[in-house]
Amino acid sequence: MIDERLYEEFRYIGRDILITGLTSSHGGNMSVRVGDRIIIKRRGAQFGQLKPTDFVETGLYTKDSGIVRASTELIVHRAIYQKTSALAIVHAHPRTAIVLSLSRDEIIPIDNEGSYLLRKIPVVSVEMASGSTEMANKVSDALQGYKIIMQRGHGCFAIGQTLEEAYHWVSTLEEVSDIILEHKMLGEPLIEYRKHSEGYKNW
Amino acid sequence: MHGWSGKILDIDLSSGSVETRPLDMEIARQFLGGRGLGARLLWDLVGPEVEPLSPENVLIFTTGPITASASQTSNRFNVSSKSPLTGTILHANSGGWWGMQFKRTGYDVLIVRGRAEKPVMIEIAPEGVKIADASHLWGKGVFETTELLGQNRNKRNVMCIGPAGENLVRIAAIMNDGERALARGGPGAVMGSKNLKAIVVEGKEKNQPADKDQFKFMQYETGKLLKASPLTSQALPEFGTAVVMNVVNEIGALPTRNFQQSQFEHADRISGEAITDEILVKNQACWACPITCTRISKTASGNEGEGPEFETAWAFGAQCGIDDLDLITEANFLCNDMGLDTIYMGNTIGCAMELAERGLLDSDLRFGQAEKLQDLVRDTAYRQGIGDELAEGSVRLAAKHGAPELSMTVKGLELPAYDPRGMQGQGLVYATSNRGACHETGNMLGPEVLALPRLIDRFATQGKAGIVSVHQNSAAVIDSLVYCKFANMAVAEEFFARTLTAVTGEPYTADDLMKVGERVWTLERLYNLREGFTKEDDTLPDRLLNDPVVAGPSAGFTVNLAPMLEEYYQFRGWDENGVPKEAKLKELGLDTLRSS
Amino acid sequence: MAQVKLFGNLRQYYEQRQLTAAGDTIGAVLAELCAESSAFCAAVTEDGALRPFIKITVNGRDIQLENGLDTAVTDEDTVAIFPPIAGG
Numbered sequence: 032m033i034d035e036r037l038y039e040e041f042r043y044i045g046r047d048i049l050i051t052g053l054t055s056s057h058g059g060n061m062s063v064r065v066g067d068r069i070i071i072k073r074r075g076a077q078f079g080q081l082k083p084t085d086f087v088e089t090g091l092y093t094k095d096s097g098i099v100r101a102s103t104e105l106i107v108h109r110a111i112y113q114k115t116s117a118l119a120i121v122h123a124h125p126r127t128a129i130v131l132s133l134s135r136d137e138i139i140p141i142d143n144e145g146s147y148l149l150r151k152i153p154v155v156s157v158e159m160a161s162g163s164t165e166m167a168n169k170v171s172d173a174l175q176g177y178k179i180i181m182q183r184g185h186g187c188f189a190i191g192q193t194l195e196e197a198y199h200w201v202s203t204l205e206e207v208s209d210i211i212l213e214h215k216m217l218g219e220p221l222i223e224y225r226k227h228s229e230g231y232k233n234w
Numbered sequence: 235m236h237g238w239s240g241k242i243l244d245i246d247l248s249s250g251s252v253e254t255r256p257l258d259m260e261i262a263r264q265f266l267g268g269r270g271l272g273a274r275l276l277w278d279l280v281g282p283e284v285e286p287l288s289p290e291n292v293l294i295f296t297t298g299p300i301t302a303s304a305s306q307t308s309n310r311f312n313v314s315s316k317s318p319l320t321g322t323i324l325h326a327n328s329g330g331w332w333g334m335q336f337k338r339t340g341y342d343v344l345i346v347r348g349r350a351e352k353p354v355m356i357e358i359a360p361e362g363v364k365i366a367d368a369s370h371l372w373g374k375g376v377f378e379t380t381e382l383l384g385q386n387r388n389k390r391n392v393m394c395i396g397p398a399g400e401n402l403v404r405i406a407a408i409m410n411d412g413e414r415a416l417a418r419g420g421p422g423a424v425m426g427s428k429n430l431k432a433i434v435v436e437g438k439e440k441n442q443p444a445d446k447d448q449f450k451f452m453q454y455e456t457g458k459l460l461k462a463s464p465l466t467s468q469a470l471p472e473f474g475t476a477v478v479m480n481v482v483n484e485i486g487a488l489p490t491r492n493f494q495q496s497q498f499e500h501a502d503r504i505s506g507e508a509i510t511d512e513i514l515v516k517n518q519a520c521w522a523c524p525i526t527c528t529r530i531s532k533t534a535s536g537n538e539g540e541g542p543e544f545e546t547a548w549a550f551g552a553q554c555g556i557d558d559l560d561l562i563t564e565a566n567f568l569c570n571d572m573g574l575d576t577i578y579m580g581n582t583i584g585c586a587m588e589l590a591e592r593g594l595l596d597s598d599l600r601f602g603q604a605e606k607l608q609d610l611v612r613d614t615a616y617r618q619g620i621g622d623e624l625a626e627g628s629v630r631l632a633a634k635h636g637a638p639e640l641s642m643t644v645k646g647l648e649l650p651a652y653d654p655r656g657m658q659g660q661g662l663v664y665a666t667s668n669r670g671a672c673h674e675t676g677n678m679l680g681p682e683v684l685a686l687p688r689l690i691d692r693f694a695t696q697g698k699a700g701i702v703s704v705h706q707n708s709a710a711v712i713d714s715l716v717y718c719k720f721a722n723m724a725v726a727e728e729f730f731a732r733t734l735t736a737v738t739g740e741p742y743t744a745d746d747l748m749k750v751g752e753r754v755w756t757l758e759r760l761y762n763l764r765e766g767f768t769k770e771d772d773t774l775p776d777r778l779l780n781d782p783v784v785a786g787p788s789a790g791f792t793v794n795l796a797p798m799l800e801e802y803y804q805f806r807g808w809d810e811n812g813v814p815k816e817a818k819l820k821e822l823g824l825d826t827l828r829s830s
Numbered sequence: 831m832a833q834v835k836l837f838g839n840l841r842q843y844y845e846q847r848q849l850t851a852a853g854d855t856i857g858a859v860l861a862e863l864c865a866e867s868s869a870f871c872a873a874v875t876e877d878g879a880l881r882p883f884i885k886i887t888v889n890g891r892d893i894q895l896e897n898g899l900d901t902a903v904t905d906e907d908t909v910a911i912f913p914p915i916a917g918g
Contacts, residue, residue, distance in 0.1 A: 034694075036691055036694050036696070037696060037697060063697065064700055064805075065699075065801060066700070066800075066801035066802070067807070068804075114745065115748075116704050116708075118701060174745075175744070176731075176743035176744060177728075178728070191687070192687055192701055192704060193687075193688045193690060196687055196688050230448075230455070234732075464882070464914035465914050465916035466916070468839070468914060469913070469917070470916055472839060477838060477916070477917050478915055478916070478917040481885065481910075481915055484890055484910045484912075486890050502847075506838075506917070507837065507838060507841070544917050651918075683885075684883070684916065685885070686916075689894045723916050786890065787889055787890025
């Protein structure tokens with residue numbers, strides 16, 4: 032079961048995700064892979080108030096007890112762990128990124144740090160959200176080539192070797208999105224300062 | 235060619251036949267090149283019945299699809315064989331120029347089989363391939379041989395063995411471009427057993443990208459990252475690989491005096507800082523590499539050459555209780571000239587020193603005797619005196635003198651420069667590495683010490699198996715492309731995937747590459763299982779499992795291997811005996827291999 | 831006074847490789863060192879935080895896994911400060 036070090040990491044990251052406004056009090060979720068098991072935040076547990084009892088351990092492939100209390104998006108997490116080399120997943124609802132996802136098929140950073148770290152964030156569209164097979168397939172497929180992706184109108188999924196790494200991509204995505212939005216609101220033409228930036232379009 | 239020429243050069247030294255065969259492109263796509271392709275070809279060619287030093291063993295030299303493309307660090311190549319030291323699968327890779335030049339001859343792979351009646355060399359040039367007499371070179375050192383055969387930076391490159399390989403020393407290296415080594419596992423002995431002194435290459439063909447614009451973009455982006463990272467743009471150029479000596483020592487993970495301690499009181503005297511202050515002449519780069527981590531050093535006697543790297547400075551230094559950087563460097567140069575693996579050499583000398591101090595080996599050898607290093611290296615290469623015992627490896631040495639537990643090896647291969655009692659994940663890396671104890675197959679220095687990509691607790695065990703597996707898979711695919719692992723400190727797999735796509739014209743994602751890495755790792759595992767290795771071999775020396783570190787930051791720790799190993803098998807989809815399950819083999823497309 | 835060891839190119843900023851500091855946290859120790867050399871300060875910190883890949887240990891334990899710049903330091907402790915390093 033979850034050891035103290037891992038619990039501490041969940042707790043810190045959960046709190047940070049909440050206070051930096053990347054999700055609502057109960058929205059989104061996180062998980063890590065240990066061996067052929069998944070440890071995932073319980074459905075309805077508050078991001079900012081995680082307790083050791085707020086986690087459910089379940090199999091990577093098999094259905095077993097505990098699943099009823101696990102996040103409704105467990106199926107998506109399973110698919111991601113099966114198809115990618117992710118060891119940790121953070122799913123959050125960053126609001127500016129969600130706004131951009133409503134009118135774009137990809138988010139391409141215009142700031143320096145975002146370009147450097149992410150280059151491009153694809154947006155996938157899913158008809159049936161919240162833990163459908165379609166969502167599991169589309170999200171996990173997209174994450175084979177990118178470390179963070181947006182699901183249109185819903186939120187982002189980020190992967191990493193640790194929760195902190197995945198959290199870093201989520202936080203970067205929201206900064207990227209804020210900058211794009213504010214630049215758009217300003218309404219002035221972009222002065223391109225990045226050589227070969229047209230390449231990001233094909234990233 | 236766009237990535238692959240599609241040709242294998244197949245030479246049988248027994249019959250003298252030289253053939254060109256097509257490369258099975260389905261296999262190339264599954265294993266890419268380098269270490270992966272080598273393992274796949276070896277699977278078909280060398281079974282359990284083959285003695286490593288018999289004519290039936292083969293040497294498979296492989297390049298990767300990005301080799302010679304001019305993508306940053308695209309100079310590396312691999313050799314695969316069955317190890318005469320360990321009996322496991324052998325893979326070793328090297329940088330420099332030779333790999334790039336061989337690719338330019340228009341072949342992806344060179345297979346050498348059989349045994350010549352007398353010493354020979356192979357020359358591959360635009361005019362053709364020939365097997366020539368090399369009697370006049372037999373007995374000569376690597377430096378002289380390389381020069382006599384006309385080594386010329388970008389135009390003509392020499393790979394050869396020294397006296398150690400000729401004398402079938404089980405840890406002999408194959409040396410390319412004078413001072414670069416295909417070292418671990420003893421490939422030089424296999425080459426020596428074939429009476430093959432050297433392979434010289436000159437090529438004119440080019441590995442041109444299928445998508446030139448995308449390739450240029452990737453070169454630009456890759457260059458930007460290598461420049462932006464302080465690791466690849468400052469640390470490695472300024473101090474070389476031995477810059478990690480002090481940090482590994484400071485955290486209590488620097489094996490000292492045959493792993494009796496985990497800190498060396500004179501670590502600073504053998505560190506990258508000391509090398510830069512005292513003996514560095516200049517730094518140097520391999521072909522198409524902006525990192526320039528190679529040290530060119532000069533000793534008090536006026537000898538000048540490459541080295542020492544971190545592992546070498548540790549092996550002749552802390553492992554032997556020696557702090558004389560000048561004599562460590564001389565021993566390094568001599569290993570290069572004799573064609574010997576420096577990690578093995580220093581580690582085994584450390585074992586002999588402990589045996590002697592404990593009165594188990596009749597010798598006045600003691601820890602700290604720097605003045606004896608060069609004689610010991612030379613004696614090993616020529617199998618003289620105690621050198622004849624050192625040449626057999628520390629497993630055989632320690633067993634012969636009644637103390638097998640003093641051999642610091644896994645699966646018969648000597649441990650490198652990290653004490654896993656202070657880096658639990660590194661312990662799992664050593665225990666599960668397919669070629670025996672090795673850090674290059676999944677180094678935990680990044681996550682457990684340098685915070686690459688993120689810092690994880692080096693004493694923790696839960697969750698380590700996943701991180702170790704991911705690093706092992708990543709290392710396996712980098713060795714198959716073939717890129718340099720130092721580039722990977724700044725450049726992630728998603729860049730390698732996109733460059734590979736630009737070169738070959740075939741789409742690859744980062745996860746496609748990780749899947750190749752997992753496939754390579756699993757095939758190597760199957761190879762070792764077929765050779766008779768079992769779960770019992772996934773272990774560490776008793777000292778690391780049972781004797782807690784006595785002093786320093788890692789005091790009180792042993793390696794808590796059992797829970798990590800259990801989690802590791804589960805992560806990899808292997809059963810409790812460490813055998814890959816059918817479902818995993820199917821997923822990786824390896825199920826047909828096992829049943830065949 | 832705690833012992834402070836500097837490594838790699840951080841040694842260029844001071845006469846000695848081994849210094850002493852009175853601060854009772856890593857943050858306070860850094861402030862002392864910064865007061866002596868602004869070049870050192872610029873190499874190690876940026877806007878009051880550590881630069882990426884700067885590694886600091888107290889008796890061999892990485893402060894990232896302790897309390898960061900608030901990690902306590904006593905007179906018996908040894909602090910080691912490393913610039914970005916790579917290799918192996």
